[in-house]
Each structure stands twice: as C-alpha cells, then as structure tokens.
Amino acid sequence: MGPKLNLDKLDLDIIHHMMENAEISYADLGKKLFVSGGTIHVRIKKLHEAGVVKGTKLNVNLNLLGYDVIAFIGIYLKESSLYDTVAKELQKIPEIVRLNYTTGNYSMFAEIVCKDITGLRFVLHDQLQKIQGIERTETFISLDESFSRNVQVSAPLAD
Numbered sequence: 001m002g003p004k005l006n007l008d009k010l011d012l013d014i015i016h017h018m019m020e021n022a023e024i025s026y027a028d029l030g031k032k033l034f035v036s037g038g039t040i041h042v043r044i045k046k047l048h049e050a051g052v053v054k055g056t057k058l059n060v061n062l063n064l065l066g067y068d069v070i071a072f073i074g075i076y077l078k079e080s081s082l083y084d085t086v087a088k089e090l091q092k093i094p095e096i097v098r099l100n101y102t103t104g105n106y107s108m109f110a111e112i113v114c115k116d117i118t119g120l121r122f123v124l125h126d127q128l129q130k131i132q133g134i135e136r137t138e139t140f141i142s143l144d145e146s147f148s149r150n151v152q153v154s155a156p157l158a159d
Helices: 009-020 026-033 037-049 080-091 117-130
Strands: 069-077 096-101 108-114 134-141
Touching (some): 026 037
Antiparallel strands (some): 069 108
C-alpha cells in the first residue's frame, strides 16, 4: 500500500461535495462546511499533492455530440507478460477511453466510444487486430447506460 494518508472528516466532506459538483466555488463550499474558502483551497492543494485528487473533468453528454456507440472489448493476450506493451499500443487509440488489467476470462477489458458502427469496425478491424500480442477479442455493444456514479468515499481503514 502507498504512504499513509492523514485524511480527516473535512477532507472527506470536501471530496464528497466536489465529486457531486466540481464547479462549486471554494467560498461556497466553505460556507457549506463551516470553514473559510482559504481552508478549502489549502485542503484541495494537499489532496492534489497526495494524489487523491487527480484533476477535474467536464462531464459531457457524448450522445448529444454524435457519439452513439459504446462498446466493451474483452481482450485475450497471447501471453500475460505482453500486457504493458499492448497497453501502450492501445493507449494510442483515442476511441479507447478506459482500459483495465483483469482477472477472469480476459487479460484486459477496454471501453470504446465511437460515433457510429463504422467507427467501431475501424477500431476493431483496422487498429486492434494489428497490435502484436493480442490473440483475439470479444466485443459487447452497450444498448443503454442505466447509470454512472462515483463511489461513496469513507475514511481509510486504520492500521
């Protein structure tokens, strides 16, 4: 495990509120948590430095921008030792938005977002199949995303 984090209730409250709405001002968050905006700023900086907070992202409705296909790809590797090499190649494909090293049937599991089926076919046929070390893939097309959420954070376990 990494270095021990000394997170207190205020840190966890800040994380919880900002996971719900990262656009909230430090002053407004401070008012909600009964501390100054400066305190929020210092705590956020500490959380960034500790690697707990890794930045903020804009949550975009990709469907409204014309990205109509989400697919999940189970990837079988010829050898598990090829993971790092294959992962570097997969990272070059912009349509792959998430990649996990997994247990179970697949060595890797990727999420792909494309504008249409033609785009998905291009990724699968013209890009994935050319990567050395991939034995085969299995594709699952998402028909609907029922929900997506952050985990509810809680205090780290004591040693």
